[in-house]
Amino acid sequence: MVRVNNPNTIAYDNWVAGYHASTIRNTDGTFSIWGENMDATGTGNLLSPQVINSATYPGLTGTVLKASVGGYNQAIILTTDGLFTVGSGGSRSNGYVLSTSVINNSAFTKLNASITPYVAHITNGVAGTGLPPGVGPTKVKMMFASSNVLAITTCDGEVWVISSTYAQLRGNGNAAPSATSWYKVKKSLGVDLTDIVATRGSGTTLYALNTNGDIWTWGFRTIITTASSQNFATKMPLPPLSSGSRIKMIGATASSAEANVTYYALATDGKLFSLGDNNQRQLGLWNASTTPTLTWLQPTYAAGTLPMDNIKWISPQEHYTSGSLSNGEGSASINVINSNGILYNWGYNRRGMLGRPNKQPSTPNSPDNMYDPAIPENSLTAVANQNDPYQINSSTTWNAVETGGHTTMAVRPCETKLIYAGHQIHGSMGNNDVSDSDYNQYYFTNDNTPELKICGASAVNHQIAGGVTTFCQGSTFTVNSSPAGGTYNVTSGNATGNNPFTVTGPGDIVITYTSSCGSPDTFILYQKDFGNLTFPYPQASATINASNSVWLGPNVTGIPNSDCSIQPTDAADGFSITNAVCGSGTSATPWTVRANQTLTFNVTINGSGAQKPVYWALWYDVNGDGDFTDTDDMFYTGNSTHNGPTPTSFQTIIPTSVTTLPANTIAAIRIVATASLTTFTKQLNGDVQLANGEVEDYFINYNTATVCENCFNLPTGGLPDSYTKTGISSLEGFANGWPNNVPNGFIAIESKNKGFVITRIKNVSLIPTANLVAGMLVYEIDASCVKLFNGTSWKCLEKDCIPIAINP
Structure with missing residues (x-):
């Protein structure tokens, strides 16, 4: 986590600590959860980390994509199903993320489930998912939860907000605000906030970073040049950045809804800046003044000296904002890790949460509990003695840290045990302890402290050089591991080499890394297939199995073709249109079709290993506007058990509305297949990430002629090299000089009423692989075409054409 320097890819929420509850994303991609009110009833506690699945939460469906905790203790979980x-x-002010008008019970519940009366319902949420209009589960880049607010940043750069309390948090100009609706954040009336890569904030204020490095804020307690509220996203002045540097990470904290917010901005060169309220010394300026700072300044390691120029990670207390300052529940504080791996923190030490002495634990907002930047030292352990290896001091290094409403949690290199400071209650520490205790020193127990493997913060970490996130056959990749200096071994999968590695075939690749931490660490790289449609279409993918796999199309090699997203190909063979006017469905030569034409669509599924059902879906973007959900857009789905290539055919009619489309409109078809039981719908918009399958995309053109010219090269002139010596004829007697007058032939065939019939076969998959020869020709009955084997795969012989651009 602390090594990432790309603002577009920082995963803020692999670890989220709320008030007394937490979630993590594990290194295997699953999520775990623990703490107060986190069992399935919503009123009981999970005393140790539990994987978020249908065993922990009966009724959960889909694959978990995101998890967060906000308010007092309310968790929001996003799966592929919503x-x-x-x-x-509870009874805490600002204790909820979502309004009680959206959900009025604590039990595990699906939002906008297709049942009535609704148990949990967002007014304009998508049916079945609860997400904002037009936002599919896999389009969610970031999901930030805090008191009163849930903010979603999409992969397209939009921000959607639902707020239970403050209308300004909705960022839409305060127009017809509702606590039960999503609102798209805008810069002004009718002008959306766009290109956002991260949205953070507090229970009163939101704060966003865009792809250009600009920052925006809106909400009830904002500070720009003055303390005020902002109904629209308002651009903030940038900190005094060094040349060539930009903001990589943002965060905010607030002591209560009665106080102003404090902003933090971390630059790519390590410089940390703060702006805003200082009522609990959260600016890190060694200044006891409670007057907000309206310009960006740098926190310092000591009073008046040593600005923080080497920070790698920040974790402000951002997921809970108390409704009142007087109750002392709010904590404006922050933990940071610098380039040396040293942890510093400052702000309000509520219940000992910073691991600093709690001088006045019973006095809310006592200045004695407010701290300037320093290293937390000393620790409490199960065996407290001078030789204890878990003692913490000024040279202790850290892999990751997360600041919660009453807590700080951290992990160290080469360790997976959680270290904790602050309020232990109702399982907040995850150590099976139900006692109510304050720990103002970092606490560790050998026996009960949970062992966590947090994605991006495990004892051993791995990153692929160059930001590569997908792998396909023929690609090469290099792994950067920490701690460095270890050895690699491909323990399974189709890859060769020893860093760099080369992918040699389909399927997952398992690599074992042995480092100075001792025990070998195993990580998995998932090979995927992608379509080749580009933005604004959603990107779909499917993992590729090395065996017992399924795919689209004949593909005699017995494994799915891999269209890697970093090497997209424009070849696909799982779909055909029998009676298109012309074309091949590629981006270079789209199929040409006419309005009101009846077409026959042919989908072919395939698989290896044991026969099994293959679930497929087809989306057709008729008007070519970049999505598959409009009224005229088409959707089909089905399933078949594979037994070699298994075709399915059905008819559709091109709507009249295509005659009104602009000239040269290019429409698109997406087809997916998977071995996993999947409920496909039109509203999924082709936005799917599947297991064991394939994705293929095709193109259609309406604005070409209804006939095509043949495409040919002019013949080469000159004298023949030879003449044909052998002829076969059904006629009585040969014409004068035939076949010796036919130039450059080996054999000539002649008839006036008979055809030449080549080998007919039901399906080319019936031909043993060992018998295949490049140039082999057959007529395939299943595909109704003459096919040629090109040495790699079978292809139908089709007529090329030169389209003539006219309206249909």
Whole structure:
């Protein structure tokens, strides 16, 4: 986590600590959860980390994509099937993320489930998912939860907000605000906030970073040049950045809804800046003044000296904002890790959460509990003695840290045990302890402290050089591991080499890395197939199995073709249109079709290993506007058990509306197949990430002639090299000089009423692989075409054409 320097790819929420509950993303991609009100009833506690699945939460469906905790203790979980919630805001002010008008119970519940009366319902949320209009589960880049607010940043750079309390948080100009609706954030009336890569904030204020490095804020307690509220996203002045540097990470904290917000901005060169309220010394300026700072300044390691120029990671207390300053529940504080791996923190030490002495634990907002930047030292352990290896001091290094409402949690290099400071209650520490205790020193127990492998913060970490996230056959990749200096071994999968590695075939690749941490660490690289449609179409993918796999099309090699997203190809063979006017469905030569034409669509599924059902879906973007959900857009789905190539054919009619489209409109078809039981719908918009399958995309053109010219090269002139010596004829007697007058032939065939019939076969997959020869020709009955084997795969012989651009 601390090594990432790309603002577009920082995963802020692999670890989220709320008030007394937490979630993590594990290194295997699953998520775990623990703490107060986190069991399935929403009123009981999970005393140790539990994987978020249908065993922990009966009724959960889909694959978990995101998880967060906000408010007092309310968790929001996003799966491929939509949003779920569990937990309660209790009696605390600002304790809820979602309004009680959206959900009025604490039990694990799906938002906008297709049942009535609705148990949990967002007014304009998508049916079945609860997400904002037009946003599919896999389009969610970031999901930020805090008191009163849930903010979603999409992969397209939009920000959607639902707020239970403050209308300004919705960022839409305060027009017809509702606590039960999503609102798209805008810069002004009718002008959307766009190109956002991260949205953070507090229970009163939101704060966003865009792809250009600009920062925006809106909400109830904003500070720009003055303390005020902002109904629209307002651009903030940038900190005094060094030349060539930009903001890589943002965060905010607030002591309560009665106080102003404090902003943090971390630059790519390590410089940390703060702006805003200082009522709990959260600016890190060694200044006891409670007057907000309206210009960006740098926190310092000591009073008046040593600005923080080497920070790698920040974790402000951002997921809970108290409704009142007087109750002392709010904590404006922050933990940071610098380039040396040393942890510093400052702000309000509520219940000992910073691991600093709690001088006045019973006095809310006591200045004695407010701290300037320093290293937390000393620790409490199960065996407290001078030789204890878990003692913490000024040279202790850290892999990751997360600041919660009453807690700080951290992990160290080469360790997976959680270290904890602050309020232990109702399982907040995850150590099976139900006692109510404050720890103002970092606490560790050999026996009960949970062992966590947090994605991006495990004892051993791995990153692929160059930001590569996908792997396909023929690609090469290099792994950067920490701690460095270890050895690699491909323990399974189709890859060769020893860093760099080369992918040699389909399927997952398992690599074992042995480092100075001792025990070998195993990580998995998932090979995927992608379509080749580009933005604004969603990107779909499917993992590729090395065996017992399924795919689209004949593909005699017995494994799916891999269209890697970093090497997209324009070849696909799982779909055909029998009676298109012309074309091949590629981006270079789209199929040409006419309005009101009846077409026959042919989908072919395939598989290896044991026969099994293959679930497929087809989306057709008729008007070519970049999505598959318009009224005229088409959707089909089905399933078949594969037994070699298995075709399915059905008819559709091109709507009249295509005659009104602009000239040269290019429409698109997406087809997916998977071995996993999947409920496909039109509203999924082709936005799917599947297991064991394939994705293929095709192109259609309406604005060409209804006939095509043949495409040919002019013949080469000159004298023949030879003449044909052998002829076969059904006629009585040969014409004068035939076949010796036919130039450059080996054999000539002649008839007036008979055809030449080549080998007919039901399906080319019936021909043993060992018998295949490049140039082999057959007529395939299943595909109704003459096919040629090109040495790699079978292809139908089709007429090329030169389209003539006219309206249909």
